[in-house]
Amino acid sequence: MANKGRKRLYSFGAATVIFAAWYFIHSSNVPNDKVTPELVIQDTVPQYVPKYYHGIIVDSLEVYEGVIKRNQNLANILNEYNVTDETLYNLSVKSKNVYDVRKFGSRKKYSILYEEKDSLKYATHFIYRPDPVNFVVFDIKDSIEIYKDQKEIEIKEKELAGDINMSLYVDMMENGGHVELVNEVAEIFGWEVDFFSVKKGDTYKIIYEEKYVDTTMVGIGLVKAAYFNHMGDSIYAFNFDQGDGGDYFDEEGESLRKTFLKAPLKFSRISSRYSGRRYHPVLKRWKSHLGTDYAAPRGTPIYAASDGIVTHARYKSNNGNYVKIKHNGNLATQYLHMSKIASGIKKGIKVKRGQTIGYVGSTGLATGPHLCYRFWQNGVQVDALKVKLPPAKPIYNENKLEFDSIRSVFTERLDQINIPDRIVEDLTASI
Numbered sequence: 001m002a003n004k005g006r007k008r009l010y011s012f013g014a015a016t017v018i019f020a021a022w023y024f025i026h027s028s029n030v031p032n033d034k035v036t037p038e039l040v041i042q043d044t045v046p047q048y049v050p051k052y053y054h055g056i057i058v059d060s061l062e063v064y065e066g067v068i069k070r071n072q073n074l075a076n077i078l079n080e081y082n083v084t085d086e087t088l089y090n091l092s093v094k095s096k097n098v099y100d101v102r103k104f105g106s107r108k109k110y111s112i113l114y115e116e117k118d119s120l121k122y123a124t125h126f127i128y129r130p131d132p133v134n135f136v137v138f139d140i141k142d143s144i145e146i147y148k149d150q151k152e153i154e155i156k157e158k159e160l161a162g163d164i165n166m167s168l169y170v171d172m173m174e175n176g177g178h179v180e181l182v183n184e185v186a187e188i189f190g191w192e193v194d195f196f197s198v199k200k201g202d203t204y205k206i207i208y209e210e211k212y213v214d215t216t217m218v219g220i221g222l223v224k225a226a227y228f229n230h231m232g233d234s235i236y237a238f239n240f241d242q243g244d245g246g247d248y249f250d251e252e253g254e255s256l257r258k259t260f261l262k263a264p265l266k267f268s269r270i271s272s273r274y275s276g277r278r279y280h281p282v283l284k285r286w287k288s289h290l291g292t293d294y295a296a297p298r299g300t301p302i303y304a305a306s307d308g309i310v311t312h313a314r315y316k317s318n319n320g321n322y323v324k325i326k327h328n329g330n331l332a333t334q335y336l337h338m339s340k341i342a343s344g345i346k347k348g349i350k351v352k353r354g355q356t357i358g359y360v361g362s363t364g365l366a367t368g369p370h371l372c373y374r375f376w377q378n379g380v381q382v383d384a385l386k387v388k389l390p391p392a393k394p395i396y397n398e399n400k401l402e403f404d405s406i407r408s409v410f411t412e413r414l415d416q417i418n419i420p421d422r423i424v425e426d427l428t429a430s431i
């Protein structure tokens, strides 16, 4: 019996034990030796739990929640809360260093904490809540204090699996996915799968994190591992951080992103760099040059700068014989003025980094044999020599053991996830 009682006491937690000790010391009217621990804890310890709102104790305060209307400023929002002009002025001055009150957006949420005295309202805090996570507190109770804070984010691990019927976007969204997750998956597998063309029957499985504030989902966290079956080929992706912020690796520990050749041909020199403005030798006028020119002997092989799918392989008046390759969702390269396009290189075929796609020439608008190499990022031409692409390094030797254990855990988990059956509507029944 006595043992049981002691056990229960400990289970109340440190705060209770400390309070009990304090009680024994200070309650002089009760002889200590006559008070059993059970009695103290069960009957006399007040369980004071303060009520918090955005980190502020609001036991004696009222909370009003509103939405900023068009053309509303802090002065008219706080109009009925008895804030002096002096306080408002000090607020606008002090806020500039933390969060400028003039930057409040319309339709953004806010809260006012106030005390009520003789049916008059006195604001103690104004809280600007531009999104579900971030908020700015303007404490005007005594001296003005302004600070930014964040709501606590709870991370929940989730799984999502399905198949593609229309597109990755449509099908994942219908399956309860989130637009951020669709973008993540498109990015992870962007080098292996062309998500712009429909691949009916492809399947995906994702193990990822969702972020919650209170009970509202506010975004996607880390995609820990994913699987994509593209036209019968299985592709696994495992997130692993080698100290550079993390990347996705396949089963062999190779980065799922591919690197680019420094130059798409050998035995050449750069004869003209990318520039916004240059004098065009053929057109005899100033014109921007959105490529890098490599002067090289006619017939020099031109290589695909990286893995991708050929989107153009044809003759066009200014470009001459040219090839364009799409590498992933947002990167493409283009190769102009070829004497001829390599055999087998045509629209829709896959090419590997370093594969010969054509030969240097001077077809189209060109004075002499050279390759005009163009780099496209998000549909815009950029300087191939300056474009910053994240490195695509494999798992380092020293990380292999750790990566192997992560890979085997997640491979097993991914393999156990079933692709849910589609609900096939019976069209014959609904005539």
Ligand SMILES: [Zn+2]
Residues within 6 Å of the ligand: 289, 291, 292, 293, 371, 372, 373
């Ligand atoms: Zn050029």
